[in-house]
Amino acid sequence: MSYVDEVLERVIAKNPAEPEFHQAVKEVLESLRPVIEANEEKYRKEALLERLTEPDRQFKFRVPWVDDKGQVQVNTGYRVQFNNSIGPYKGGLRLHPSVNLGIIKFLGFEQIFKNSLTGLPIGGGKGGSDFDPKGKSDREVMAFCQSFMTELCKYIGADTDVPAGDIGTGAREIGYMFGQYKKIKSVYEGVLTGKGLSYGGSLARTEATGYGLLYLTEEMMKCNGHEMKDKVVCISGSGNVAIYATQKAQQLGAKVVTVSDSTGWVYDPEGIDVALLKEVKEVKRARLTEYAAARPSAEYHEGRGVWSIKCDIALPCATQNELLLEDAKQLVANGCIAVAEGANMPTTLEATEYLQKNNVLFAPGKAANAGGVATSALEMSQNSERLSWTFEEVDGKLKDIMVNIFHNLDDAAKRYGKEGDYVAGANIAGFEKVADAMIAQGVC
Numbered sequence: 032m033s034y035v036d037e038v039l040e041r042v043i044a045k046n047p048a049e050p051e052f053h054q055a056v057k058e059v060l061e062s063l064r065p066v067i068e069a070n071e072e073k074y075r076k077e078a079l080l081e082r083l084t085e086p087d088r089q090f091k092f093r094v095p096w097v098d099d100k101g102q103v104q105v106n107t108g109y110r111v112q113f114n115n116s117i118g119p120y121k122g123g124l125r126l127h128p129s130v131n132l133g134i135i136k137f138l139g140f141e142q143i144f145k146n147s148l149t150g151l152p153i154g155g156g157k158g159g160s161d162f163d164p165k166g167k168s169d170r171e172v173m174a175f176c177q178s179f180m181t182e183l184c185k186y187i188g189a190d191t192d193v194p195a196g197d198i199g200t201g202a203r204e205i206g207y208m209f210g211q212y213k214k215i216k217s218v219y220e221g222v223l224t225g226k227g228l229s230y231g232g233s234l235a236r237t238e239a240t241g242y243g244l245l246y247l248t249e250e251m252m253k254c255n256g257h258e259m260k261d262k263v264v265c266i267s268g269s270g271n272v273a274i275y276a277t278q279k280a281q282q283l284g285a286k287v288v289t290v291s292d293s294t295g296w297v298y299d300p301e302g303i304d305v306a307l308l309k310e311v312k313e314v315k316r317a318r319l320t321e322y323a324a325a326r327p328s329a330e331y332h333e334g335r336g337v338w339s340i341k342c343d344i345a346l347p348c349a350t351q352n353e354l355l356l357e358d359a360k361q362l363v364a365n366g367c368i369a370v371a372e373g374a375n376m377p378t379t380l381e382a383t384e385y386l387q388k389n390n391v392l393f394a395p396g397k398a399a400n401a402g403g404v405a406t407s408a409l410e411m412s413q414n415s416e417r418l419s420w421t422f423e424e425v426d427g428k429l430k431d432i433m434v435n436i437f438h439n440l441d442d443a444a445k446r447y448g449k450e451g452d453y454v455a456g457a458n459i460a461g462f463e464k465v466a467d468a469m470i471a472q473g474v475c
């Protein structure tokens with residue numbers, strides 16, 4: 032049996048009931064086959080793939096907090112420190128009822144390669160909890176965040192592990208967590224990114240994932256003979272990534288006609304009104320029905336359906352496995368040119384394969400959404416030198432990073448005779464740096 036197949040089998044046997052983790056590992060290892068096969072003896076002897084697929088360590092802890100009725104609630108917290116061979120562990124904290132160890136492991140595993148692709152010195156980690164911030168008062172969210180950080184602070188630090196936002200964790204949650212870290216440790220340091228601007232946050236971090244997604248998409252389109260201007264774009268999600276992807280797409284002259292949340296979706300043929308979307312989602316924390324109610328050109332639909340709308344570019348920006356094979360077929364039938372993943376692993380393996388076979392340009396999340404973590408690393412740099420850069424400076428660096436990432440994927444794919452396969456390109460380019468660092472640092 033080949034080394035890749037052996038490790039895949041072992042990962043599934045050792046980590047039962049973690050389907051998202053299996054999926055992420057399978058996608059990466061399948062596309063690394065040519066690289067592994069070229070060095071099979073060496074990598075096998077080093078047990079490189081076994082080491083890469085086993086987190087350095089994982090924490091699971093109780094998070095008790097008191098709700099507004101005086102009732103004690105108990106959630107489960109996680110932090111998986113996956114790989115620190117190229118820098119301190121870095122990755123977001125997801126707060127969503129669906130969170131479990133397998134989901135955090137899939138996200139942490141992806142983060143290793145994503146962070147490597149940014150070219151910046153950050154390793155891979157991820158964390159979160161099954162806490163649901165939806166419908167909670169600010170006081171309840173604070174109580175949860177303080178309890179969560181009371182345990183998490185034992186394992187993190189500015190040079191050790193630097194968490195950030197993800198689904199359900201935005202500026203409010205980061206603020207409460209930062210306050211608690213500072214109180215317990217008596218250290219003022221850049222232990223979290225995505226902080227508010229008044230206490231060490233970076234300009235453009237809020238926009239970075241969505242903007243970065245569009246910078247990479249624009250470069251991929253350009254290098255394949257297309258421009259963004261006048262393209263029709265379908266976006267899913269209506270959170271941090273979706274909002275700023277919509278804004279940048281519009282700035283580049285495209286028209287975004289859909290957004291969604293976990294209950295339904297909006298089709299707005301006149302183009303999404305970003306100011307209204309921000310008011311509904313960032314200020315009121317309300318449902319998309321409020322957007323549709325305030326916007327005569329918008330139709331609201333219950334359930335899923337974003338990918339049924341005819342578009343040139345599809346940008347899934349909500350969650351994992353939200354773009355299925357049937358959606359991919361619909362996109363291809365509607366003449367879609369490009370899919371770029373704003374979310375982590377939003378496209379199933381079957382859907383990805385179908386899109387690529389039908390010549391749809393496909394940019395995987397670990398490259399396309401790397402702008403968020405890259406700008407987090409820029410926030411860490413600013414914290415270390417105790418300076419703040421201008422919006423233009425950070426945004427300019429972000430754009431350069433995303434354009435570079437695209438060319439690195441493109442080159443890596445070409446080197447292995449897989450021209451245009453940006454999934455393989457991303458996995459290979461991300462892997463090469465990490466593998467080199469792991470081998471150089473010996474067995475550890």
Ligand code: NDP
Nearest residue numbers: 198199240268269270271272292293349350374375400403
């Ligand atoms: P937010 O919490 O700001 O927004 C998430 C959006 O996705 C909401 O519209 C939410 O709807 C929707 N959503 C979440 N879960 C589901 C679900 N199970 N089914 C349907 N819709 C769902 O998160 P972000 O925008 O930050 O994150 C979105 C994606 O981007 C995630 O995959 C995340 O890992 C990834 N990402 C985020 C980065 C960042 O910097 N924030 C960086 C790189 C990747 P509702 O409000 O109804 O729950």
Ligand code: 2IT
Nearest residue numbers: 122123195197403404407
């Ligand atoms: O998935 C991701 O890359 C993030 N949620 C951002 C992580 C970070 O450290 O900024």
